[in-house]
Amino acid sequence: MIKIALEWLSGCEGCEVALLDSLDSLLGKIEGGEAEIVYAPLLLDVEDYDHADVTIATGSVRTIADERRIKRARMKSEYLVALGSCACFGGIHGLADLQSISCNAGRAPPDVRLRAAVEPVWRVVRIDSAIPGCPPPEKHVKLFIENMMSPLPASKGKTVCDECTRKRSEERKIGSLRRDIVGIDDENCLLEQSVPCIGFATSSGCGALCPSVNYPCHGCMGFDERVEEQSNGIARAISALASILEIGEVEDALRDPVGFFMKFSYPSFELKERKRNGT
Amino acid sequence: MELKVDEATRVAGHIGVSVRIGKDDVNARVIQREFRGFEPLLKGRPLEEAPLYTSRICGICQVAHALASVKAVEDGLSISVSHEVQKLREVANLAGTIQSHLLHLFLLIAPLKLGTEPAPMAIRPKLNGIVRSILVGRSMTQRMISDICGRTIHPITMIAGGFSKGLSAEDMSRMAPVVDKLTKNLTELSEEMLPIIEGEANERGIGLRTRYMHVSDSGIIVQDHDGTKLLSFDIDHYGEHIGEVEAEEGFGRRPYLKAFGYPDGFIRVGPLARLNIKRGDRGPWSEIRHESVMYSSARIIESLLASERIGELVGELESGVKASPAELKFREGEGFGAIEAPRGVLLHHYAFSKDGVIKEADIITPTAFNSPAIERDIEKNVSSMRGMETDKIKVRVLKVLRDYDPCIPCATHMVEVVIGH
Numbered sequence: 001m002i003k004i005a006l007e008w009l010s011g012c013e014g015c016e017v018a019l020l021d022s023l024d025s026l027l028g029k030i031e032g033g034e035a036e037i038v039y040a041p042l043l044l045d046v047e048d049y050d051h052a053d054v055t056i057a058t059g060s061v062r063t064i065a066d067e068r069r070i071k072r073a074r075m076k077s078e079y080l081v082a083l084g085s086c087a088c089f090g091g092i093h094g095l096a097d098l099q100s101i102s103c104n105a106g107r108a109p110p111d112v113r114l115r116a117a118v119e120p121v122w123r124v125v126r127i128d129s130a131i132p133g134c135p136p137p138e139k140h141v142k143l144f145i146e147n148m149m150s151p152l153p154a155s156k157g158k159t160v161c162d163e164c165t166r167k168r169s170e171e172r173k174i175g176s177l178r179r180d181i182v183g184i185d186d187e188n189c190l191l192e193q194s195v196p197c198i199g200f201a202t203s204s205g206c207g208a209l210c211p212s213v214n215y216p217c218h219g220c221m222g223f224d225e226r227v228e229e230q231s232n233g234i235a236r237a238i239s240a241l242a243s244i245l246e247i248g249e250v251e252d253a254l255r256d257p258v259g260f261f262m263k264f265s266y267p268s269f270e271l272k273e274r275k276r277n278g279t
Numbered sequence: 280m281e282l283k284v285d286e287a288t289r290v291a292g293h294i295g296v297s298v299r300i301g302k303d304d305v306n307a308r309v310i311q312r313e314f315r316g317f318e319p320l321l322k323g324r325p326l327e328e329a330p331l332y333t334s335r336i337c338g339i340c341q342v343a344h345a346l347a348s349v350k351a352v353e354d355g356l357s358i359s360v361s362h363e364v365q366k367l368r369e370v371a372n373l374a375g376t377i378q379s380h381l382l383h384l385f386l387l388i389a390p391l392k393l394g395t396e397p398a399p400m401a402i403r404p405k406l407n408g409i410v411r412s413i414l415v416g417r418s419m420t421q422r423m424i425s426d427i428c429g430r431t432i433h434p435i436t437m438i439a440g441g442f443s444k445g446l447s448a449e450d451m452s453r454m455a456p457v458v459d460k461l462t463k464n465l466t467e468l469s470e471e472m473l474p475i476i477e478g479e480a481n482e483r484g485i486g487l488r489t490r491y492m493h494v495s496d497s498g499i500i501v502q503d504h505d506g507t508k509l510l511s512f513d514i515d516h517y518g519e520h521i522g523e524v525e526a527e528e529g530f531g532r533r534p535y536l537k538a539f540g541y542p543d544g545f546i547r548v549g550p551l552a553r554l555n556i557k558r559g560d561r562g563p564w565s566e567i568r569h570e571s572v573m574y575s576s577a578r579i580i581e582s583l584l585a586s587e588r589i590g591e592l593v594g595e596l597e598s599g600v601k602a603s604p605a606e607l608k609f610r611e612g613e614g615f616g617a618i619e620a621p622r623g624v625l626l627h628h629y630a631f632s633k634d635g636v637i638k639e640a641d642i643i644t645p646t647a648f649n650s651p652a653i654e655r656d657i658e659k660n661v662s663s664m665r666g667m668e669t670d671k672i673k674v675r676v677l678k679v680l681r682d683y684d685p686c687i688p689c690a691t692h693m694v695e696v697v698i699g700h
Contacts, residue, residue: 010313012688013291014338014432020386021421021431023414043386045288065293065312092335096316098323108530109295112312134335135432179327179635180607181443213429213436213444214602218331255325255636 001033002148005052006040007073009066009121011059011091015084016042018135019056025145034148052077054149057127060086060094060267061119063112074125081149082121083141085134085220088227090267092134094118095259097267118267122227130227134220134264137206152205155225160199160217164208166190172244177253181214190216191244196253196260200244201237220264230268234261282661282673286312287680289387291339292687295529296676298661307657309650309680310529313687321640326352326614326631327439327607333627333642334433337689339382342375342424343620344627344689345434351627352439354515355614356635358605364441367600370454370592371427371434372618373585374420377461379621380550380578381417383684384472388575416464419457423589426450440605448599455597458590465583476576477563483675485663486569487656489545490536491552492648494617494624501536501546502556506567510538514617517626521643526650533651534643545651548623549683550577571656571682578684609635620645622684644689653683 008016019026029035039049055077061067074080082088097117108114121127129151131140140152161168168189178194190197190211197216199208203225210217223233238261242250254260262269282298293312298305317336324332329352334345346368353360360368421431427446429435436442488504499517501510512520523532524541535544546552551574555567563576611633617626623645630639657679664672 012335012338017338017432041288093315096320099319114314181604182606209430210435215435215443256323259324
């Protein structure tokens with residue numbers, strides 16, 4: 001009998017919905033006596049618990065209460081998995097840290113004041129495995145439940161491009177980047193059709209879902225399967241794009257370079273550290 | 280005496296409640312313990328990416344956020360969409376509403392409604408057959424959303440002009456039997472659940488008489504508690520009619536109608552408001568209902584109506600819907616998008632520069648609209664329970680809170696935003 005805890009931090013709850021979308025698999029385990037949910041504020045009136053074999057953490061660490069919750073979860077759990085891009089990389093809402101936030105923090109109860117910056121779970125406590133994605137790919141969530149919470153197979157350096165069925169040319173060169181997708185075809189590489197797709201740098205696992213519906217990859221799976229290595233990943237991503245672009249600098253070609261490269265993982269980057277330390 | 284719940288369980292997000300019970304008065308506060316910051320983070324982002332960002336406000340009502348957002352982008356750039364696109368978007372929003380309503384009814388509150396132990400039925404070993412069939416029904420609506428939006432959570436295909444990928448006649452034909460089965464399940468569900476909820480309404484005997492607000496493509500309307508029409512305005516004039524103050528505690532703002540001032544100008548939105556404004560002859564809606572528990576009845580009836588409506592729309596779209604991305608001609612301006620999200624009126628407003636970069640964003644969500652009403656409703660309930668055991672009062676406070684199905688990740692917009700000056 002595996003005891004499962006669901007710990008949610010600051011996030012949109014899409015990861016919880018992703019788990020609930022695989023409820024049938026989970027219910028099967030519960031009905032079969034293989035698993036038990038000991039803590040899940042979304043589902044149960046349980047305020048505390050003694051021990052969990054597996055804690056699934058979603059969201060990022062933004063408030064003092066988030067920090068307290070994830071530290072408690074770490075202490076009580078054998079195994080802690082970060083589910084979703086907020087837990088793994090800090091998530092899309094971390095971009096708010098770029099702005100000076102004039103919030104009514106003074107009116108927030110002391111335990112939910114904002115910390116200095118949004119952070120991924122691994123910056124605060126040790127994690128045992130990570131399932132990135134915004135939301136995490138359905139097949140990964142299902143596999144994770146089916147395999148009783150054991151780690152997923154690694155992507156081994158493969159990228160979204162490796163999973164994409166669109167045709168690529170050997171010598172990729174693009175002149176400019178566009179902002180709409182009028183007139184693009186279903187068969188050829190989006191980037192080669194000047195659509196700013198970042199699949200070439202993004203870790204595989206999603207099955208190239210967005211390009212498959214004519215939408216460019218925005219990097220929600222992260223740039224390196226080791227969640228702690230996003231900074232190196234972005235450096236590789238920028239130089240890779242620069243080598244494909246025929247014109248000028250990467251920054252000139254993109255309207256919003258920070259949003260393009262760090263949409264889901266701004267809180268993971270060292271740049272952020274520099275900003276915070278004021279150096 | 281002060282009754283305090285630091286973090287309510289079985290509510291979407293982190294929310295606390297504090298009720299001070301004085302000699303003559305009761306003062307309730309719902310405290311939003313979560314901050315998202317989507318309004319500041321949208322600054323500097325490309326306008327066309329707004330739906331991608333804003334769907335991440337909420338993983339439960341993500342379809343509605345993406346829709347309100349894409350409508351604001353289209354409004355700002357004067358992009359019109361075809362009837363087919365409008366219909367397919369309606370299907371997506373209705374499916375999103377059903378899945379949200381069913382998630383609330385069967386995963387978050389069903390045990391209290393059915394008087395069983397306070398553990399959700401869904402994760403108890405032996406499931407009631409109807410609950411199981413409803414969970415299956417919820418999966419069906421998620422599948423429909425996935426077909427239209429590219430996946431179940433955080434739509435991919437919703438872009439200015441329509442959809443990045445079309446649906447074939449074959450895709451549409453797969454939906455028809457799904458909807459028939461869903462409608463049948465929901466009909467059974469309503470027969471079983473509506474009398475139970477009516478019983479709970481009678482037992483509590485509390486109804487908060489409020490104004491109700493609703494949005495459609497022809498604008499926003501506000502109706503008084505007795506059904507009198509009070510206001511109607513276009514969404515691009517919302518700033519003239521809707522004001523906001525910061526919550527006394529926690530990350531949140533409290534919208535109100537300027538015509539009635541704060542705090543008197545509070546309103547209610549969502550399933551109860553929608554059925555009170557567009558009453559039909561369905562179930563208990565032959566008259567206006569004010570009891571918060573009737574939100575649950577409204578969710579059931581709305582789910583059934585939505586399922587029937589999806590059936591009609593799927594029939595009308597049987598030959599499929601083509602991909603229809605719009606050409607983006609950027610210019611300086613503003614855009615407004617509003618939609619009835621599962622929990623009620625949702626407003627997105629962006630101001631952007633001549634090269635289509637967002638300068639300011641204002642997003643008002645249903646839970647923000649409902650927050651003052653939740654506080655007044657808790658006060659009214661607690662006032663009627665003087666002398667009863669604290670535990671009983673606490674259970675009621677949480678029941679009233681959950682009746683509204685508050686969604687906290689959504690409700691936390693709080694940054695001073697000035698647009699159009």
